Amino acid sequence: MTEAQDRPNRRTYQGSCHCGAFAYEIDLPELKTVINCDCSFCSRKGNLYVLTSEEDNFRVIEGSEERLTSYTFGPRNKIHKFCPKCATSMLSRMPTGPPQLKLLLNARAIQDIDIDHIGRRNIFNSKLDPQYLPPAHKGGMPSSIEGGQIYTGSCHCGAVTVALSCKPLESCEERIAECSCGICQRNACVWISPTPENVVLSGSEDAVGRYVLADGLTSKIFCHTCGVNMSSIRNELSEKEILELTEQDLQDYRRGRAHTPINARTLHGVDVGRLKMIVIEGTAATPCRLHL
Template sequence: MTAIQMILTTYHGNCHCGRFRFELTAPEIAEAIICACKLCSKKGYLWLNTAASGTTYTVTRDDDKCLTEYDSAALKDRFCKYCGTGITGLHSAGPLWGQLLVNIRTLQEVNPFTLKCVMPLVSPAPPEDVSTTHRISDEAQHLSSCHCGKVQAELLVPITDLEVKEDNCSSCVRNAYIGVYPTKDQVKIHGREHTFEYLYGRKFNGTAHCKTCGVAVFSNVYGPPLSVFDSLPAERKERVMAVYRKNMALQPLNVRAIDGLDIELLQIKRTDEGTEGYVLPP
């Protein structure tokens, strides 16, 4: 097919909070590039190379210059400093060197769960790609960390003892978030002071991102205010409060941030409900 005959589609992309928006014109997106460098792995990036024939990338909104940059040895990463969504990347090594890459997960019209072909691209990071001082106790089974090492979480039980979930809601799909749900006494977190938190929707949950590299290591559960249960009949209130207390005891972690873990070997419960109800602010 010649360039003249090529059928192009206009896609609309944005960070979750909507401060950064863009349009992408490209052939129909049916596959994504996966890079094996540490930063791409921890952020779960699905890349589209804008150097592909017929592809154009145009920024349509950038409130408060909301994108911040983080340079690893392999990637110059740009993510929203308010909601943590990764938008673009430039690799400094490997076959994608110098090419502007766009995170497919940010596109409204694409469901990553339905991409038919994901092409692995092995682009090993240099040894200095991660400058992390691991702080791990004897009882820890897994260490979860951001890329720069300022934020870490120790999981004190084997991940195989816990349920692992992934969905494609508007927030999780942009963060590539895969959740595991230990209780607070099963987790030790270091570096909370180095995070910014993004709360969305009804603000019952918040995702904590490293201020420096943007990796989401853990989430926080806040739940609804207790006053919402006041009008419930006593028997129902007791049941609902039991669930509430159970949820409030959780300390969710992002599985992608766990070091040395082969995600492909996990049994992940995936829910394909999409982004229904997600509305961008004006």
């Protein structure tokens, strides 16, 4: 029997963070399902996992695992690793776990997986972390809106928190969007877009990570400690830069600055699985269109 017949459905998968600082290859049986965990961390990050014990087939081809930021919580038996520059979750490890849980890859960072259509197996680890209490918002409160509601939220570790006012999210009066670009897909963000005066984002300068996209127009805001994505902002331009914009670019700039999108996954008591969303079309290769 040839090797191909012996191992009929194996293939090489490539995984990478959005900025490209970390990339790997792994040879695995063809992936048919991924694991969707509902714990306090995974529900914020939106990670979908590929479990494997095939450590020998895992090859880092760019960067190094040591340079990823590690985050752990609760019983500290799982180590979650993300890129410190772009906050893409790459992998988790459970050093003292059973063989199939030693290496867990975030399927959202693996190319050539149709993430919206691959099978999902739900696991309910939220039942295992009853000790997790969502961190309280540490900043001021936003102005309220008529018929609106105040939501508070946080990253997982609590270093970055948010409060916002908007229409009740289940009412379908708010625009709730998933963006198909490479960074929003990797981070599984679910965007609501309140106006700036209706959002208070709180966190020290050291706590907040800013990943500026290649076009220089947009920054994704995340927690340096736990890697949870909080917000997306249209970068502020200087007066001189504004004067140099074409009329169309100026309109786009003003429209982008008129909203401060917040990742609904960070809001306490909100189950994003129950929200009605629109999809901002795009591909992994197209720029993020959230602010257009």
